[in-house]
Amino acid sequence: QVQLVxxxxxxVKPGGSLRLSCAVSGFTFSDYYMSWIRQAPGKGLxxxxxxxxxxxxxxxxxxxxxxxxxxxxxxxxxxxxQMNSLRAEDTAVYYCARxxxxxxxxxxxxxxxxGTLVTVSS
Amino acid sequence: xxxxxxxxxSLSASVGDRVTITCRASQSxxxxxxxxxxxPGKAPKLLIYAASSLQSGVPSRFSGSGSGTDxxxxxxxxxxxxxATYYCQQSYSTPLYTFGQGTRxxxx
Numbered sequence: 001q002v003q004l005v006x007x008x009x010x011x012v013k014p015g016g017s018l019r020l021s022c023a024v025s026g027f028t029f030s031d032y033y034m035s036w037i038r039q040a041p042g043k044g045l046x047x048x049x050x051x052x053x054x055x056x057x058x059x060x061x062x063x064x065x066x067x068x069x070x071x072x073x074x075x076x077x078x079x080x081x082q083m084n085s086l087r088a089e090d091t092a093v094y095y096c097a098r099x100x101x102x103x104x105x106x107x108x109x110x111x112x113x114x115g116t117l118v119t120v121s122s
Numbered sequence: 123x124x125x126x127x128x129x130x131x132s133l134s135a136s137v138g139d140r141v142t143i144t145c146r147a148s149q150s151x152x153x154x155x156x157x158x159x160x161x162p163g164k165a166p167k168l169l170i171y172a173a174s175s176l177q178s179g180v181p182s183r184f185s186g187s188g189s190g191t192d193x194x195x196x197x198x199x200x201x202x203x204x205x206a207t208y209y210c211q212q213s214y215s216t217p218l219y220t221f222g223q224g225t226r227x228x229x230x
Binding site for chain 1: 155221
């Protein structure tokens with residue numbers, strides 16, 4: 001069955017760095033775009049970044065551009081998010097999610113991991 | 123960026139009630155609209171895609187409608203397991219995806 005398992009979250013000081021990982025199984029990872037989506041405590045969902053299936057193209061929300069880097073290793077069925085210059089407002093649960101495109105109908109996040117909590121605090 | 127606004131922000135209802143949640147986009151997004159359900163401490167779950175298509179495995183009491191800027195999610199007869207927070211999400215401006223702020227559905 002499809003599984004996405006995030007890891008790497010934790011407590012970090014402002015200005016610090018953290019690298020999140022998402023291990024995937026149950027589908028052909030290299031066929032799919034992947035995204036990171038975050039949720040601050042008690043708040044709604046915010047799309048953070050995505051990466052094409054081959055890893056050639058990446059996109060970022062303005063709130064993280066220049067500080068976060070998304071990458072993937074298709075041989076290891078893994079997705080990553082390198083987070084630098086972290087701020088208090090980056091505190092959130094970070095989810096990895098599979099993007100599924102429906103011809104002529106846009107795309108969805110059809111499978112999600114359980115999330116990993118990142119806390120930025122001194 | 124396309125802004126998504128849900129109403130109401132919270133809603134109290136009883137088991138068996140028919141419930142409707144609305145999502146409005148700041149510009150036309152055709153039918154590029156998805157709905158998710160999230161329970162406390164869990165990841166969101168896809169319910170409806172492309173405004174009205176039911177995701178595999180989702181009960182038929184969930185339905186979606188709309189196009190352009192106005193969309194609705196309807197639960198025809200609330201079940202105990204339906205009490206959760208619901209989010210809409212647009213995929214028109216791929217990849218600058220945006221979500222609504224959420225609608226919390228509580229037991230009356």
